[in-house]
Amino acid sequence: MKKQKNNIFISTLKKIKVNNDILIRTSLSIFFTSIFIVLFFAFGGLLYFYNVVVVDKFSGYDFQVHFIDVGQGDSILIKFPNNETMLIDTGDREEGEKVSSYVNNFLRKEKLESLDYLVLTHPDADHVGGAIDVLNTVKVDTVFRPKVYTNLEAEQISTEEEIMISTTQTYDNVINLIIEKGCNVYYNEKGINMNLGGCEIEFLSPELNYYSSTNSISAVIMMTYQTKKFLLTGDADIQIENTLIEEYGEYLNADVLKVAHHGSNSSSSSELLEIVSPQISILSVSKNTSLPSVDVINRLNDINSKVLTTSSNGSIALTIENNDIIIATEPSPKIDIAMLISIYVIFLIFAWGIKLKNNQNIRRKNVIKENKLNNYDI
Numbered sequence: 001m002k003k004q005k006n007n008i009f010i011s012t013l014k015k016i017k018v019n020n021d022i023l024i025r026t027s028l029s030i031f032f033t034s035i036f037i038v039l040f041f042a043f044g045g046l047l048y049f050y051n052v053v054v055v056d057k058f059s060g061y062d063f064q065v066h067f068i069d070v071g072q073g074d075s076i077l078i079k080f081p082n083n084e085t086m087l088i089d090t091g092d093r094e095e096g097e098k099v100s101s102y103v104n105n106f107l108r109k110e111k112l113e114s115l116d117y118l119v120l121t122h123p124d125a126d127h128v129g130g131a132i133d134v135l136n137t138v139k140v141d142t143v144f145r146p147k148v149y150t151n152l153e154a155e156q157i158s159t160e161e162e163i164m165i166s167t168t169q170t171y172d173n174v175i176n177l178i179i180e181k182g183c184n185v186y187y188n189e190k191g192i193n194m195n196l197g198g199c200e201i202e203f204l205s206p207e208l209n210y211y212s213s214t215n216s217i218s219a220v221i222m223m224t225y226q227t228k229k230f231l232l233t234g235d236a237d238i239q240i241e242n243t244l245i246e247e248y249g250e251y252l253n254a255d256v257l258k259v260a261h262h263g264s265n266s267s268s269s270s271e272l273l274e275i276v277s278p279q280i281s282i283l284s285v286s287k288n289t290s291l292p293s294v295d296v297i298n299r300l301n302d303i304n305s306k307v308l309t310t311s312s313n314g315s316i317a318l319t320i321e322n323n324d325i326i327i328a329t330e331p332s333p334k335i336d337i338a339m340l341i342s343i344y345v346i347f348l349i350f351a352w353g354i355k356l357k358n359n360q361n362i363r364r365k366n367v368i369k370e371n372k373l374n375n376y377d378i
């Protein structure tokens, strides 16, 4: 009888201990998991899962210019003070998803619904390829396109004039989709001028019916807001630069220059850079190419321009505040720190689990010993 009572007492104690162990382990797990979640988010661990990061430092600002990191290609998103938006180029086909995600995230953050203007500076794939994804995921009202005809369009045109015809399927696909979506379409042309909520957009190039290569028909845009000027040059080459210098001279002076053709040496002559004399120069480049050219970087250093590349900074956003240009860059994912913390916390949880398991085994052995001693008592 005494033995039976003892056994019930001991097994109750055992149950309480086991329940306590589970409780302690659960509490510790919850505790460490909570710390992990807080630290993971605090150190930007979330960026591990999302590779499209909108530079949102200027969220809600009237005027924002975003140079989206599309490797070697261009894609510039602008929000104007009247809440209209413009995307100049879309990166290449592989970057389309990133650009459309960036634009969609941006529009959502700004509580806007559509892209008012899409400008395709010239037909090269690294400028128009991503437009397929953009057009399929964002409502685009108006498109400015190069006067380069698709093969289908060329078949339908009867003209004696020399016309420029697309040489890539990518460009044909983009233009066909623009037509299919029913966007308003205009050809890029020198002289186009728009005032969007006090921000002036002016096409300085191309002159229609002037062709030698796809880069030489690149749209060049001067954007002026308050006292600041932005010169966006697409892939314009030195030949175009010389024409611009001849026609516009000192008017080309700007605070921000989107350096032409990803810093290629066939653009950005010393003559042009001295006239533009930008405080800030942005280069849309990839880490994996020979661009920007060292010569162009040297020429930019010679005029004391602050050089920012998308390859080093990721996407870059600019705004104007108190008559100054303010820069924000993509936050670098501190994923190494986040991962280290994760490994450390997981290790701790396992270590505690093993320790508790050992304690539990020792207690179980003690209980068996106690049982044996109690048996001898009788």
Ligand SMILES: [Zn+2]
Pocket (backbone or CB within 6 Å): 072, 073, 074, 124, 126, 127, 235, 261, 262
């Ligand atoms: Zn290009």
